[in-house]
Amino acid sequence: MITVYEAGERAKKASKSIMLRTNDEKNSALLLIAKALREHADMIIEENKKDIAVAREKGMKESLVDRLMLDGKRVEALAASVEEITLLPDPVGEVVEEWKRPNGLKIKKVKVPMGVIGIIYEARPNVTVDAAVLCLKSGSSVLLRGGSDAINSNKCLVEVIKKALSETLISPDAVMLCEDTSRESATKMMKMNQYLDVLIPRGGAGLIRSVVENATVPVIETGTGNCHIYVDESADLDMAKEILINAKTQRTGVCNAAETLLVHASVAESFLPVAGKALSEKNCRILGCEKTRAIITAEEATEADFATEFLDLIISVKVVESIDEAISHIEKYSTHHSEAIITEDKEAAEKFFREVNSAAVYHNASTRFTDGGEFGFGAEMGISTQKLHARGPMGLREITSYKYIIEGVGQIR
Amino acid sequence: MITVYEAGERAKKASKSIMLRTNDEKNSALLLIAKALREHADMIIEENKKDIAVAREKGMKESLVDRLMLDGKRVEALAASVEEITLLPDPVGEVVEEWKRPNGLKIKKVKVPMGVIGIIYEARPNVTVDAAVLCLKSGSSVLLRGGSDAINSNKCLVEVIKKALSETLISPDAVMLCEDTSRESATKMMKMNQYLDVLIPRGGAGLIRSVVENATVPVIETGTGNCHIYVDESADLDMAKEILINAKTQRTGVCNAAETLLVHASVAESFLPVAGKALSEKNCRILGCEKTRAIITAEEATEADFATEFLDLIISVKVVESIDEAISHIEKYSTHHSEAIITEDKEAAEKFFREVNSAAVYHNASTRFTDGGEFGFGAEMGISTQKLHARGPMGLREITSYKYIIEGVGQIR
Numbered sequence: 001m002i003t004v005y006e007a008g009e010r011a012k013k014a015s016k017s018i019m020l021r022t023n024d025e026k027n028s029a030l031l032l033i034a035k036a037l038r039e040h041a042d043m044i045i046e047e048n049k050k051d052i053a054v055a056r057e058k059g060m061k062e063s064l065v066d067r068l069m070l071d072g073k074r075v076e077a078l079a080a081s082v083e084e085i086t087l088l089p090d091p092v093g094e095v096v097e098e099w100k101r102p103n104g105l106k107i108k109k110v111k112v113p114m115g116v117i118g119i120i121y122e123a124r125p126n127v128t129v130d131a132a133v134l135c136l137k138s139g140s141s142v143l144l145r146g147g148s149d150a151i152n153s154n155k156c157l158v159e160v161i162k163k164a165l166s167e168t169l170i171s172p173d174a175v176m177l178c179e180d181t182s183r184e185s186a187t188k189m190m191k192m193n194q195y196l197d198v199l200i201p202r203g204g205a206g207l208i209r210s211v212v213e214n215a216t217v218p219v220i221e222t223g224t225g226n227c228h229i230y231v232d233e234s235a236d237l238d239m240a241k242e243i244l245i246n247a248k249t250q251r252t253g254v255c256n257a258a259e260t261l262l263v264h265a266s267v268a269e270s271f272l273p274v275a276g277k278a279l280s281e282k283n284c285r286i287l288g289c290e291k292t293r294a295i296i297t298a299e300e301a302t303e304a305d306f307a308t309e310f311l312d313l314i315i316s317v318k319v320v321e322s323i324d325e326a327i328s329h330i331e332k333y334s335t336h337h338s339e340a341i342i343t344e345d346k347e348a349a350e351k352f353f354r355e356v357n358s359a360a361v362y363h364n365a366s367t368r369f370t371d372g373g374e375f376g377f378g379a380e381m382g383i384s385t386q387k388l389h390a391r392g393p394m395g396l397r398e399i400t401s402y403k404y405i406i407e408g409v410g411q412i413r
Numbered sequence: 414m415i416t417v418y419e420a421g422e423r424a425k426k427a428s429k430s431i432m433l434r435t436n437d438e439k440n441s442a443l444l445l446i447a448k449a450l451r452e453h454a455d456m457i458i459e460e461n462k463k464d465i466a467v468a469r470e471k472g473m474k475e476s477l478v479d480r481l482m483l484d485g486k487r488v489e490a491l492a493a494s495v496e497e498i499t500l501l502p503d504p505v506g507e508v509v510e511e512w513k514r515p516n517g518l519k520i521k522k523v524k525v526p527m528g529v530i531g532i533i534y535e536a537r538p539n540v541t542v543d544a545a546v547l548c549l550k551s552g553s554s555v556l557l558r559g560g561s562d563a564i565n566s567n568k569c570l571v572e573v574i575k576k577a578l579s580e581t582l583i584s585p586d587a588v589m590l591c592e593d594t595s596r597e598s599a600t601k602m603m604k605m606n607q608y609l610d611v612l613i614p615r616g617g618a619g620l621i622r623s624v625v626e627n628a629t630v631p632v633i634e635t636g637t638g639n640c641h642i643y644v645d646e647s648a649d650l651d652m653a654k655e656i657l658i659n660a661k662t663q664r665t666g667v668c669n670a671a672e673t674l675l676v677h678a679s680v681a682e683s684f685l686p687v688a689g690k691a692l693s694e695k696n697c698r699i700l701g702c703e704k705t706r707a708i709i710t711a712e713e714a715t716e717a718d719f720a721t722e723f724l725d726l727i728i729s730v731k732v733v734e735s736i737d738e739a740i741s742h743i744e745k746y747s748t749h750h751s752e753a754i755i756t757e758d759k760e761a762a763e764k765f766f767r768e769v770n771s772a773a774v775y776h777n778a779s780t781r782f783t784d785g786g787e788f789g790f791g792a793e794m795g796i797s798t799q800k801l802h803a804r805g806p807m808g809l810r811e812i813t814s815y816k817y818i819i820e821g822v823g824q825i826r
Contacts, residue, residue, distance in 0.1 A: 016744075020767065101789055105778055114800055115770070193625070197800045212606070213629050218801040239823040246825035331429075353818045354433065357528070365518060365821025374826070375817075376514055387527055387610045387814035388631040389802035401800035404788075405766045408778025410652040412659035413787070 004145070004185045007176040008195030011116045011141040014173035019113045019139050021170060023090035026137055029168040033133065034082040036164040040156075041075040047156035048125065055149055068123050068150055078129050081379075085137050088378040091397040092139045106407040111400045113139030115197035120145045120186055120211060122203035125153035131202070132161055132175045134381050138399045141174040143196065145189055147203075148181035155179060190215035197401070198389075202382050205309070220390055222382035225255030225337035226309045227367040230326040230352070232343035233264040237271050239364060240342040241278055247340065247366045249282040253311050255383060256338050256370040260306060261317045262326045265291070268319045272296045275317075284313040291319035306333045323348055327355050334358060337385050338367035359385060359392035417558070417598040420589040421608030424529045424554040427586035432526045432552050436503035438582060439550055445577040446546065447495040453573045454488040460569035461538065468562055481536050481563055491542050494792075498550050501791040504810040505552045519820040524813045526552030528610035533558045533599055533624060535616035538566035544615070545574055545588045547794050551812045554587040556609065558602055560616075561594035568592060603628035610814070611802075615795050618722070633803060635795035638668030638750035639722045640780040643739040643765070645756035646677040650684050652777060653755040654691055660753065660779045662695040666724050668796060669751050669783040673719060674730045675739045678704070681732045685709045688730075697726040704732035719746045736761055740768050747771060750798050751780040772798060772805035 002010075018026075037044070048070040055065050070078075094111040101107065117140045119131045128144055135142035146154045154177055162172035178185050190199060190211060199219050201211040212221055229247055231240045247258035263271055268291065276296040279286055287305045288298030298317065305316045306329070320326045323341075330339055340362035341352040349363040360370040370392060372380025377395025384390045390398035415423075431439075450457070461483040468478050483491075507524040514520065530553045532544045541557055548555035559567045567590055575585035591598050603612060603624060612632050614624040625634055642660055644653045660671035676684055681704065689709035692699055700718045701711030711730060718729045719742070733739045736754075743752055753775035754765040762776040773783040783805060785793025790808025797803045803811035 016768075019770070099789065101787070105782060107788060112770070216626050218631070218799060220801070236823070242823060242825055250826055349820075355429075357432070357525070358816065360817045360819060362819045363821060365819055365824040366826055368826040369518060369819065369824065370817075374514070374518075375520060376512065386631055388633070391815055392817050402804055403771065404773045404783075404805050406773060406775045406778055406782065407762075408776060410649070410655060411778040411782070412655055413663055413779055413781040 001179050004178045004180055004188050005192065007178050008116070008143050008189070008192045010173040011143045011176040012195040014171035015113070015116050015141040017169065017171040018136060018141055018174045019115070021139065025169060026090065026139070027086040029165060029170050030082055030086045030133055030137065032164040032167055033161050034079040036160045037075060037079040037082065037129070040160045041072055044075055044153065044156050044160065045070055045072065047152040050152040051150050060149070064123065068125065070125060070153060074126070078126055082129065082133050085133050085379055088137065088396055090137070091400045096402060103411050104409060105411055108405045109402050110405055111397070112403050114399055114401050116141045116143060116195055117399060118143045118145070118189055118192070118196040118199040118217065120189065120199065120201045120203070120207065122147045122207060123149040125150040125157060127202060128154045128157045128177075129161070130379070131381065132158070134379055134396065134399065136170070136174060138396050140399070141176070143176045143178060143189065145178040145186055146181070151179070151181055187214060190217060193217050200382055220382070220384050220394070221386040222384055223255050224309055224335045224385060225257070225383070226260070226307065226333060226335045227256060227258045227337055228260045228262055228330050228334060228339045229258045229367065230262040230323075230330070230339070230341045231264060231267060231271055232323060232341055232345060232348050233266040234345040234348065235267060235271075235342040236344055237267065237274065240271060241274055243340065243342055243364070243366050244275055245278050245282060247368055248279065248315050249284055249313065250368060252313055254368075256367050257311070258367050259308065259310050259316065260333070261315055262320050262329060263317065264323070264326070265319050265321050268292070269295055272317070279315060282313065284315055287314065287316045289318040292317045309335065323351060327352065330356055330358070335385055337383065338362065338370040340365060340367050359383070414592050417591045417593055417601050418605070420591050421529070421556050421602070421605045423586040424556045424589040425608040427584035428526070428529050428554040430582065430584040431549060431554055431587045432528070434552065434583060439503065439552070440499040442578060442581040442583050443495055443499045443546055443550065445580055446574050447492040449573045449577040450488060450492040450495065450542070454485055457488055457566065457569050457573065458483055458485065461566040463565040464563055473562070477536065481538065483538060483566060487539070491539055495542065495546050498546050498792055501550065501809055503550070504813045509815060516824050517822060518824055521818045522815050523818055524810070525816050527812055527814050529554045529556060529608055530812060531556045531558070531602055531605070531609040531612040531630065533602065533612065533614045533616070533620065535560045535620060536562040538563040538570060540615060541567045541570045541590075542574070543792070544794065545571070547792055547809065547812065549583065549587060551809050553812070554589070556589045556591060556602070558591040558599055559594070564592070564594055600627060603630060606630050613795055633795070633797050633807070634799040635797055636668050637722055637748045637798060638670070638796070639673070639720065639746060639748045640669060640671045640750055641673045641675055641743050641747060641752045642671045642780065643675040643736070643743070643752070643754045644677060644680060644684055645736060645754055645758060645761050646679040647758040647761065648680060648684075648755040649757055650680065650687065653684060654687055656753065656755055656777070656779050657688055658691050658695060660781055661692065661728050662697055662726065663781060665726055667781075669780050670724070671780050672721065672723050672729065673746070674728055675733050675742060676730065677736070677739070678732050678734050681705070682708055685730070692728060695726065697728055700727065700729045702731040705730045722748065736764060740765065743769055743771070748798055750796065751775065751783040753778060753780050772796070
């Protein structure tokens with residue numbers, strides 16, 4: 001088993017072989033990867049079965065076993081998603097800006113690959129393929145460090161990808177897997193500044209915190225979403241109900257699901273009974289502030305509840321006296337992922353847009369749209385909740401860097 | 414003396430008071446700051462004299478004492494540079510992109526302030542004013558942590574700035590100074606993720622390394638520049654000499670000065686004697702590879718020399734057999750700041766642009782142009798040598814973030 005350092009070094013060495021490829025060359029490689037995934041579906045599923053067996057032996061919950069599982073349909077879906085990436089425009093080489101200085105220097109700001117992208121993630125083996133292919137299309141090599149639960153699947157998937165790459169101008173080392181799934185290998189990877197240009201953690205809050213606290217490699221923090229729906233005094237209450245139910249219950253385990261409902265006091269008495277009934281019909285537990293509980297039946301919401309990303313059929317509810325109180329509540333408790341105001345008052349919406357300091361701020365729409373696909377990016381590497389580099393959904397353009405190209409005729413200072 | 418935590422907390426609380434200001438409001442505040450600097454010039458100079466006295470007592474080199482020193486002329490220059498910042502366009506609110514989704518959602522990507530910017534820097538007190546004013550103009554509060562050598566000057570400058578802000582809608586806490594100049598205060602600040610959105614170190618390589626190694630707050634790495642001039646086989650050798658002398662000797666202590674000369678073997682015999690003579694006339698020491706020393710008089714260049722940012726009248730020289738060898742040498746030794754190719758061959762220039770992976774890549778111009786002012790940004794917060802967020806000179810736009818604003822009419826998923 002090679003060390004994480006060796007894996008990083010090889011990814012770095014291979015980065016030039018992918019950095020210089022044209023869009024056509026990269027797409028051809030991706031199509032070969034899709035083909036190889038289909039051709040080796042049986043082998044992939046066999047290896048995946050080993051992971052599943054170990055997981056069941058360890059007593060893993062069946063919902064998690066399901067996330068780990070690859071069958072014929074899922075491998076086909078993986079291959080198809082690789083093919084879809086070929087349809088996306090290549091961000092590399094895009095001239096973002098271009099200008100001429102009074103001294104005649106022509107300056108171009110051009111998108112370039114990041115170099116080597118490190119991904120630390122947990123059990124789902126489909127991330128192995130998704131992340132590898134997005135990195136390749138963006139012109140970067142990738143060092144993947146998945147969890148031990150999926151190690152057999154991951155090894156097999158990366159082997160299949162490397163085999164496809166060996167038929168192209170891209171070095172198979174452009175996709176490296178850290179086969180050592182010990183905690184130490186992750187910790188080492190977080191400090192491999194000599195090989196990695198950026199580190200993206202994908203997984204639960206614990207993993208992300210550990211990466212942020214320990215990494216010296218620049219990190220893009222992803223994921224945790226304590227998202228809010230604020231129903232303003234002038235809201236269309238039918239629309240508010242639809243959006244609330246969608247944002248809270250359509251899928252609960254995702255970062256763009258709503259966790260807290262804020263209701264303006266002047267509509268609390270008319271809205272809360274309707275909202276409460278609709279939430280209860282979806283089996284959603286309601287944790288309410290004192291004023292909420294004076295209007296509908298709810299458990300008591302604590303300070304800690306308002307700070308919690310439930311990722312479950314639970315919602316905290318608070319009645320606020322003004323839009324300012326709603327904004328202050330969001331400022332205090334939000335992870336600054338996605339928030340929505342439901343209002344017919346244009347000025348209130350403008351104020352919410354201006355003052356709410358989150359990656360995605362909505363007026364009259366569900367927070368569930370914060371997603372690379374829904375934004376039209378075609379694919380997604382995660383959703384950034386930090387302000388540096390990328391914020392919100394990260395597509396291909398967000399995992400590139402830029403450089404300046406300057407043309408002169410002998411200019412000196 | 415307040416703790417660094419208290420200073421951070423106050424800067425964070427004040428960030429809303431600056432985030433929401435219009436360009437006119439920010440410019441008025443800046444003009445008041447410029448006025449206050451002029452009015453309190455005597456007090457500033459008095460306080461600065463205390464720092465100078467301590468520095469001389471400690472035996473500080475006179476060249477460093479000079480960097481620390483403020484006199485009437487320098488305070489006036491500071492005030493004038495604050496006024497210049499008011500002339501720059503406000504990046505906040507700029508709609509970077511705007512599109513509509515098939516479901517009718519209107520998505521806007523809008524530039525927003527970073528929030529709270531932390532700056533850790535060394536002796537020069539002018540950074541205190543420059544950095545504070547750039548942050549304010551970009552809509553962010555700032556937590557300044559300068560070195561102990563300038564502490565009296567820094568306290569006085571920040572007091573003057575705060576006094577000016579107290580007459581505006583911007584909270585004086587939008588500019589906070591960490592008065593504790595112990596190593597511990599800097600280390601604590603590097604981990605203040607709850608208050609700081611980004612940390613920018615400005616200073617020597619040691620400071621920057623320490624911040625990169627210890628910070629959990631996202632960092633923009635700045636500064637170190639091991640820059641290269643490559644003279645290609647088809648170079649205009651007169652132009653090459655002018656650019657080399659400018660890049661190496663016009664100012665030696667700056668990050669965009671050249672440190673290594675690479676010369677194609679086919680022009681080494683004609684170029685090196687001319688270049689060597691011109692460098693010697695500027696009292697520049699020459700450290701050469703074996704092939705260089707076969708042509709001109711030079712000391713022996715070691716591996717370590719090629720990796721050194723001399724910041725002095727010293728240059729390392731290497732003869733290369735091809736443009737590929739030049740690019741490989743740069744890939745191995747460069748800090749990826751700025752590199753230049755001197756050539757009349759358009760294809761060689763294109764290859765250099767494509768394959769050299771540095772923040773600024775030049776064709777037939779001096780590396781000394783990698784500078785916010787020279788790029789036309791009007792002001793500069795430093796020069797990033799990392800690939801995340803900002804690369805190369807950072808002006809006002811580079812110290813902002815963005816958010817997505819999404820307008821709906823009730824859309825759900």
